[in-house]
Amino acid sequence: MRIQTSQAALQHGLGVVARAVAARHSLDQLRHVHLEADDDGVRLTATDTEIAMICSIDAVVSEPGAITIPHRFINDLVSALSSSEITIDVADNSLVAQIRASDANESSINGMSPTTYPNIPGIGDGDWIKIVARDLRDALRHVVFAAATDDGRPVLTGVHFRFDGDKMTLAAADGFRLAVYDMNVATELSERLEITVPARALTELERLLTDDDAAVEMYIHADRTYVRFHVRAVQMTAQLIQGNYPSYDQLIPSEYQTRAILPGSVLQGGVRSAAVFARESSGIIRLIFSGESDDQSITLTARAEELGNHRGRVDAAIEGENSRIAYNVRYLQDVLQVASGPAVSEIAMETSGPSNPGVFRVVGRDNYVHVLMPMFVQWEDA
Amino acid sequence: MDAFFASVEQRDRPELRGKPVLVGGSPQGRGVVAAASYESRVFGCRSAMPMRTAVRLCPQAEIVRPRFSRYREVSAQIMSIFRDVSPLVEPLSVDEAFIDISHRVEAGSRPAELAQWIRQRVREATELTVSCGVATSKSVAKIASDQNKPDGLTVVAPGDEAAFLAPLPISDLWGVGPKTADRLRNAGIETIGDLAQRPLPWLVDRFGSRGEFFWQLARGIDDRALSQDRQTKSISSETTFAEDLGDEARLRSIVKDQASTVARRLVEQGFRTRTVQLKLRLSDFTTFTRQRTLASPTQAAGAIEQTALSLLEEQLSPSRRFRLVGVGVAGLEHQGLAAQLSLFDESGRSALAPPESTSRKARQRVVDEAVKELNQKYGGDIVHFGPTSTSEEAR
Structure with a gap:
């Protein structure tokens, strides 16, 4: 095998397939990268048997062939090289990759026979x-x-x-x-x-x-x-x-008792403050929906055992009964993270009581729904 | 457990199987029998008997010195199986525990099936047999568990408690030791049924408040809850290897699985933790624990796993082999009366579902090990990866 490529192309390819290298696996092959050169060009392959990544890189193939070499090793080497051109040679029946850089760096890396490399399933029916x-x-x-x-x-x-x-x-x-x-x-x-x-x-x-x-x-x-x-x-x-x-x-509720509509970023801000307290202890954040005509809002509370309490309020358009629900703050932040992106103006939060699944939607987009189970908690005034 | 110490010795040392075995002190001194195998019981040997007497009854018995640390390891394994059924477990001794399954029964599980599942899991995990008693109260369950030993299962249906107890000898009753049994027999009470028929004042006269306790137990009345005063302070999952293990990838994967088991228990029992511990025992039996305190309490599997793995990483070296690894958490904080509700109903993940050892990762690990061994044995590349076509259903 003999190929010529640029340092940038090789480094990019090794970086892409790195995600599929099983760096700590006991089987050598899974810590390796497989290099293959033929009429179609040069491909780098890595697999941990669950996923496999194949990356084609720009290269000139003078002689086809294949070898597998330790990924971490060649990756570290290529990152360290400053020259632009790299030649990789593998003599016939040899398991050593000769790597020559245009700045006169010359290395050899011991590899393994490509026949022992896991088969990556191909394209068929x-x-x-x-x-x-x-x-x-x-x-x-x-x-x-x-x-x-x-x-x-x-x-x-x-x-x-x-x-x-x-x-x-x-x-x-x-x-x-x-x-x-x-x-x-x-x-x-x-x-x-x-x-x-x-x-x-x-x-x-x-x-x-x-x-x-x-x-x-x-x-x-x-x-x-x-x-x-x-x-x-x-x-x-x-x-x-x-x-x-x-x-x-x-599992997706088709009805609700209470619905709150508000800008996603506003709710996210309110949750962020409460999260400071919730994360310190039980991870519980309580939401109280008030649908009175003079007070349409959500009150958010959280408590950090022995450290302190938090109470915040955000305005929201509330439809339906007054209600309340408690969520694990992490799950709540996860959904708000995706449902309140820059392209989103408002989100809708639907609940049907403190023990029933809550629903999150993006207003104006009916293609996304997120269902979140609440936390069962004691409500003080109950 | 049945003849626990003796069964562990017979399991670990195949040459003792089928033979009378006495675990305990020396017959020359004042040693006592800690456990007598079923083979030796035929000759009249019993636990707590002076070893000298036992040897006279059964001179051909093999005498084995107890290895309590070994029994404690097996005990931890068994108790962990019990906790898979219910978080409410009250250990009574190293090989005996009460398990409150009332919430499982309310959710539709059949008590006898839960007991069978426990027996099967214990047998698979330890190659030892366990006898179970199922009943509506602690004392009846305990007596029931003693009825069909070894390897037995006795279920006392609700309402049948008094009838079940009546024919049994008075010495079987909870709290009745040899001396009390003698006093009762002298008064003409041979069976538990005899005692149940005596008027209460008669018993209180002779035995005080204990008399009332006996009288109620004899009638199958026992509403004592499981003793939870031993508050959970830590949760752990440990594995002792049959052969010392040095393979780093396997150790990591075992630690990962243990961390996820611990995290699941934290969630189930409503705790969060601040301290993650890694326990290690080397080939030479040196045992030590390394721990790290987290910035904030968590019950997240990922955080526990990462911390445990980084603790492991510091201890790995090519020359080191391990007898035992375990992941634990301490510094537990209770969430209070709060629980994350589940999206799927309980039937979707009943404890009767396949045990964890058949999880995907565990199976993959078995395959990886086999591939590695074959390649080492036959050289290089005898085994190749091919496209996979396994199916969950086909398994």
């Missing part, structure tokens, strides 16, 4: 879906955070994708909250399709996505065991999570 990068990024931002991080119920560590016609619905839940986001895709599938993609893979995907109209191609293999995303020069493959995802539609 399956479905292709085309999505606009900006739309997908927005969708992921709204749901991925709600997925479970402990694997008590493995399907909940993933994000559920449902394709129906040209509609794609993303959902994530961790047992305490549920986020559901609808969007349109450019491809219409002939039949309904449901898969669960590990949230971790989608966090990585989100990093790759740009805020523009670029097309992202999503490939779902016919046996529904893996998915692959093509984003510019990068291909990310992820194992799908098997098992039935809970049917979540029924």
Whole structure:
């Protein structure tokens, strides 16, 4: 193998695939990066067996070939090189990569045979879906955070994708909250399709996505065991999570007793002050909705055991009965973070009593809903 | 647990299986039998008997010195299984505990099935047998657990308590020691039923307030709640390895799993923690604990996991092998009467669901280990990764 590339291209490629390197794994291969050169160019691959990243880099291939070398090692080396041109040579039947930089630095790195490298599943029968990068990024931002991080119920560590016609619905839940986001895709599938993609893979995907109209191609293999995303020069493959995802539609309340509408940033500000106290102890923040004609507001209270108390008030348009509810401040801040972005003017908070799920929506957008279970607390005056 | 110390010894030392085993002090001195295996009980050996007497009854018995630290390890394992069923566990001794399952029963679980699940989990985790008694009160449950030993299960249905107790010898009753039993027998009381039929004043005359307590117990009346005065001060999850472990990746993954178990218990019991501890035991049995205090109390799995892992990182070195690792939390703060409500109903994640050991990560770990071993044994690249087609349902 013999390739010529620039330091910048190589460093970029190594940086992209770094996210899939299992740096502490006991199997050598998973700490390595796989270099492959052929007529199609040069590709870098890394995998931790759950996800795989393949990044094509600009390079001139004089002789095709492949090798796997420790990722951290070559990554540190390439970052340290200041010269612009880099040549990588691997002699036939050799497992040593010779790396020459144009500034006369010369190194050799011992590698392993590329035949021992994990097989990254390729493209075959399956479905292709085309999505606009900006739309997908927005969708992921709204749901991925709600997925479970402990694997008590493995399907909940993933994000559920449902394709129906040209509609794609993303959902994530961790047992305490549920986020559901609808969007349109450019491809219409002939039949309904449901898969669960590990949230971790989608966090990585989100990093790759740009805020523009670029097309992202999503490939779902016919046996529904893996998915692959093509984003510019990068291909990310992820194992799908098997098992039935809970049917979540029924968990979204269709009615409410009280609805509050207010600018998202106003509520976020109020919660931020209360959070200072809530985070110090039990994480509980209490919201009291007042719908009196002369006082339409939400009172937010929090208490830090032995440290002090907080009470704040924000104006809101209240519809329905006076009511109250307590939330875990972290979950509340998570949803406000995504539901009160710069493009959002107002959010709607719906409740049906202190023990029933609360609902968060963005006013004027019916494609996002977030359900959050309250905390059960003692109310002093009750 | 059944013949607990003796069963642990028979499990750890296969050459003792099927043989009469006496765990305890020396027969030359004034040693006492701490536990007698079922094989030795045939000869009349019992626990608490002088070792000298036991050896006379059964000269062929193997005498084993007790290893209390080992029993405590197994005990921690068992108690942790109990806590998977209910947070309300009152340990009675190293191998015995009351478990309040009333909230599970209210939620629709069947008591006998919960007991079977406990028995199965204990058997899988420790290769030891446990006998369970299920009843509406502590004293009846305790007596019931002794009825079908070893490896038994006795369920006393609500309302049947007095009938169940009536034929049993008076010495089975809670609080009745040998001396009290003699006094009762001298008064013509042989069974618990005999005692239940005596008038209350007769008993109070002779035994004072204890008499009233016995009288109520004999009629199956016992409304004592589980003793929770031993307030939870710490929560931990520990693993002792069959062989000393040096593999860093496995250690990390075990610590991660332990951290998530601890975090789950914190949430269930409504606590937050400020202090994360890592307990380690080296090959030479040196045992030590390292701990770190967090900026603010938490019950988040991620924070506990990261802290535990960074504590582990400081202790890893290529030459070190570990016998035991454990993650614990201390400095617990109760949330007060508050609980995060759940989105899914309880039936979705009943404690009868598959145990944690079959979690995705745990299975992956088994595969990784196997691949590594095969590659070491047969060289280089005998095992390759292929596309996966496992399915949760197919498993």
